[in-house]
Structures are given as structure tokens and as C-alpha cells.
Amino acid sequence: MIAQQVLVTDSSNKQALGGVLIYSIHPGRSVVTDSKGQANIEGFKDQKSIVFQLLGFESKSVSWAELLAVQFNIELTPSQITLDVAIIAANRWRQNVQDVPGKVRSLDSKQLNLRSPSNTSDWLGSSGEVFVQKSQLGGGSPMIRGFSANRLLYAIDGVRMNTAIFRSGNLQNVISLDPFTLQTTEILFGTGSVMYGSDAIGGVMAFETLTPDLGEQAVSGTIFSRYASAYSEKKQSMPTCLMAPENGAS
Incomplete structure (x- = not known):
């Protein structure tokens, strides 16, 4: 049967x-x-x-x-009252901080001249928002939410400076970035894995460099000089010296 x-x-x-x-x-x-x-x-x-x-x-x-x-x-027949599959998406364009679900801290670039940091790690540490592990005067490894090194991401103009294959110990890469060439500095304290990848599980430090100002002026710029007696540091910086075309010339 x-x-x-x-x-x-x-x-x-x-x-x-x-x-x-x-x-x-x-x-x-x-x-x-x-x-x-x-x-x-x-x-x-x-x-x-x-x-x-x-x-x-x-x-x-x-x-x-x-x-x-x-x-x-x-x-x-498929039911008309059906929940679609949940899709999580994140975007990296400009938006109001109130529309961002996670905590984001933006550092005011106007405070750069006042704080006069020697490097970008000092700039992050001076905000009071990021702990910087500094075993030597020429070092600086940011730590966010207990994460550091390859669990944090440094992004410059959307391009990542480090990846998950980097060492898991303290990472000093951020000191190679001149703080006086930065226009905005944003710190994402929540996990940035959705937006940036699995190597941003601890947080993201997003840096945006200065935008050229091709206005009517032929030359514009700023000059910064610094001296530190603790380790005989001498620093001169002229980060925004820009040439603009005159009379339509290229």
C-alpha cells in the first residue's frame, strides 16, 4: 500500500x-x-x-x-501582514548629531591653538574623552571603552589608517598625523562595526583634513610654532598655505 x-x-x-x-x-x-x-x-x-x-x-x-x-x-498564499527581514545600514555622510543613535563627540578645531598639542594623540587626550596610554613622550595609544590597537579604527577622510591585522598591543599610528592639518575630529564611542567593519568593534576616530579654500585671496594660511622644554621639542607648522587662481588663470 x-x-x-x-x-x-x-x-x-x-x-x-x-x-x-x-x-x-x-x-x-x-x-x-x-x-x-x-x-x-x-x-x-x-x-x-x-x-x-x-x-x-x-x-x-x-x-x-x-x-x-x-x-x-x-x-x-503569503500573508499580507508579514514582517520583512530586518536590514541594518549605516551611512557616512554629514547628518545632525541628534539623528545618530550612538554617542559621538566632535572636537572643536578652534581649541587646537589654545591646547597646542605636540601630536594627534595629545589632541585626543586633551579632550578628556579618550584615555591615551603613553609609555614615552613620543608615543600615544588611544583607548576607548577598554579597547585599543586593532579593535579601534583610525579613519582619515574615510580612508582607514589601521586594520584588524595590526598588532593587538598598543598602537602608535595616530601620532603620525599632524593635528594642525585637521578640520574636524569625531570620536564614535559605540561599536562602528556596521559602518566600518569588524576592526572597529571598540570605536572609531574619524579625522577630516582641511578643505582647500579657493576664494578671491591669492594666498592664505596659518603659521604655528611650538617649543617644549620637557624634551626640547621645537615645532613649526604651516598647514593651510593655499594658492588660488587669479583672474581665471589656472
Whole structure:
């Protein structure tokens, strides 16, 4: 004796539906379709109400006679009240800080001249928002939320300075960036993995360099000089010396 098989498919694309619950109340019996959308319903013979049910589809109740009429092929219609798959997306364009779900701190570039940091790690540490591990005067490894090195990301104009393959110990790469060439400095304290990748699990320090100002002036710029007696540091910087075309000349 060959068992009676029923085939359950999606009415929209004719694909077989696995995991469909088939049951009847009188008597109480139930089976579930396999990955091919098939199930043995021999035990439901002569039943007046056989229910086909699957999450995301409208339930369907038929009798044994109706099953015979459709040759044991049942189509389920997708439910109109269905939650779509959740999609998480993050964007790196300018937006209001109130629209950003995570905590973001923007450092005011106007404070650069007042604080006169020797390098970018000192600039981050002077904000009071980032702890900087400094084992020597020429070093500086930022730490955010207990993460450091390859668990933090340094991004300059959207280009990453480090990756997850870097060493897991203290990383001094940020000191190679001149703080006086920065226009904005933003610190993302939450995980930046969605936006930047898995190597930004601890946070992101996003730096944006100065934007050229090609106005009416032929030459514009600033000059900065610094001396530190602690380690005889002498520093001169002229980061924004820009030439603009005159009279339409290129």
C-alpha cells in the first residue's frame, strides 16, 4: 500500500514549502511537511477539516474530498501582514548629531591653538574623552571603552589608517598625523562595526583634513610654532598655505 502524499507550495512562486503544519481537530492528528514540501496524510482520510498552517502564510482549511479534487496539491498564499527581514545600514555622510543613535563627540578645531598639542594623540587626550596610554613622550595609544590597537579604527577622510591585522598591543599610528592639518575630529564611542567593519568593534576616530579654500585671496594660511622644554621639542607648522587662481588663470 502506497502512502498518500500531499504537496504544499507557495502560490506566488510555486516553491515547495517545508515545515508546514497539517492538522485536524477531530480526531487530533498532525504532521509537518519535509524540505520538499511533502507529507504523508493517510491518517486524515475522510476528514471534513484539514488545516494547513505556516508562519507568514494564510492558513487554509480543506476537506479530504477537496484534496482529491486538486490531486493533493495545496497552494498557500503569503500573508499580507508579514514582517520583512530586518536590514541594518549605516551611512557616512554629514547628518545632525541628534539623528545618530550612538554617542559621538566632535572636537572643536578652534581649541587646537589654545591646547597646542605636540601630536594627534595629545589632541585626543586633551579632550578628556579618550584615555591615551603613553609609555614615552613620543608615543600615544588611544583607548576607548577598554579597547585599543586593532579593535579601534583610525579613519582619515574615510580612508582607514589601521586594520584588524595590526598588532593587538598598543598602537602608535595616530601620532603620525599632524593635528594642525585637521578640520574636524569625531570620536564614535559605540561599536562602528556596521559602518566600518569588524576592526572597529571598540570605536572609531574619524579625522577630516582641511578643505582647500579657493576664494578671491591669492594666498592664505596659518603659521604655528611650538617649543617644549620637557624634551626640547621645537615645532613649526604651516598647514593651510593655499594658492588660488587669479583672474581665471589656472
